[in-house]
Amino acid sequence: MLRAEALSKVYHMGEVEIHALRGVSLELVSGELVVLLGASGSGKSTLLNIMGGLDTPTSGQLFYGDTALHQASDRELTRFRRDHVGFVFQFYNLIPSLTARENVAMVTDIARNPMRPEEALERVGLSGRMDHFPAQLSGGEQQRVAIARAVAKRPEILLCDEPTGALDSNTGGLVLDVLQQINQELGTTTAVITHNAIIADMANRVIRLSDGKISDIHTNTTQRPARELQW
Ligand SMILES: Nc1ncnc2c1ncn2[C@@H]1O[C@H](COP(=O)(O)OP(=O)(O)OP(=O)(O)O)[C@@H](O)[C@H]1O
Numbered sequence: 251m252l253r254a255e256a257l258s259k260v261y262h263m264g265e266v267e268i269h270a271l272r273g274v275s276l277e278l279v280s281g282e283l284v285v286l287l288g289a290s291g292s293g294k295s296t297l298l299n300i301m302g303g304l305d306t307p308t309s310g311q312l313f314y315g316d317t318a319l320h321q322a323s324d325r326e327l328t329r330f331r332r333d334h335v336g337f338v339f340q341f342y343n344l345i346p347s348l349t350a351r352e353n354v355a356m357v358t359d360i361a362r363n364p365m366r367p368e369e370a371l372e373r374v375g376l377s378g379r380m381d382h383f384p385a386q387l388s389g390g391e392q393q394r395v396a397i398a399r400a401v402a403k404r405p406e407i408l409l410c411d412e413p414t415g416a417l418d419s420n421t422g423g424l425v426l427d428v429l430q431q432i433n434q435e436l437g438t439t440t441a442v443i444t445h446n447a448i449i450a451d452m453a454n455r456v457i458r459l460s461d462g463k464i465s466d467i468h469t470n471t472t473q474r475p476a477r478e479l480q481w
Contacts, residue, residue: 251408252278252301258295259462270296271307272293272462278395278407283433283440283473285450286361288459290385294443295411297459301441302335302409303327304386333362336400336408338429340415342392344384351380354402361403367429368401371395373435374428390421394428403430408432408440414449445471452476 259271263457278284278301288294299305300312303319306327312319322330331337344353351367358364365373371380374394377379382462384392393413410429414422426442430452433440442449450456451474459464 251280251314253311253313254297255311257297257300257307257312259293259300259305260308269462271300271310271419273310274459274462274464276457276464276467278441280406280439280440281433281437282422282454283430283442283452284457285453286441286443286457286459287445287447287450289445292459293462294445294459296410298409298441300441302337302407303330304356334406336403336405338393338396338400338408338410338413340398340412342384342389344392344395344399346384349381349383350376350387350398353384354399357399364403365401367398367402370398373401373432374398375411375424388421389417390424393417393425397425397428397432401436401438404436404438406439409436410440410442412443412445414444414446419479422481423479426479429450430473430476430481446481448479448481449476452479 255275257274259273261268261270274297286294300307307320350371354367354370358367371377374397376394379387379391414425431439432438453470454473456468457464
């Protein structure tokens, strides 16, 4: 579904060059759940942002099917993101003055073939919280609203950057369980960034990043149910 070849990313900070990615090649296969594992600073967010069309590589190639995203204009990248990619971040980025339902409707109002906000919220187990404002929801519930918002437009790809980074183990397990269910039920190709090696057990494949390079790719023979994960 997504194919990256020899991606590099160099940030310039005054005189200093930071090589965040140094020749990363990988594929995301349709329908799989991948965990991207690596220490802080290894380049995980940079890679995810490039794969999702939020950022562009300094060199290398990125294809979505036959579309060359490394050559795409800002406008084309915006369209790619809008039509095909859902994002989930560590901090939920919900609009405080809107209810859970209204936060999701922000996306479904402008998407091409969305599910109803109610269906999206049901999928993440929040049927009973639709008219709550973010401040009336726990961290895990807010993250599940953010997931509902990301999947309501039925994206082909769901990219999650440390989705459990601000949550405790039990609440984090629930959030990961929702991501695993969405991957299995809707077939959404999913990548989850984490520095927590335990989370790798829920994936089909685990890609390790170290110092801007892939150091290992591993296929799990069995996928552990996310709700069983404890850390
Ligand atoms: N906008 C930027 N400008 C300059 N340097 C950056 C920028 N974004 C990231 N970097 C640097 O690139 C490297 C990789 O950062 P990145 O955020 O991709 O790592 P990460 O693995 O996601 O880390 P973390 O788990 O701490 O979020 C780091 O050294 C970081 O300081």
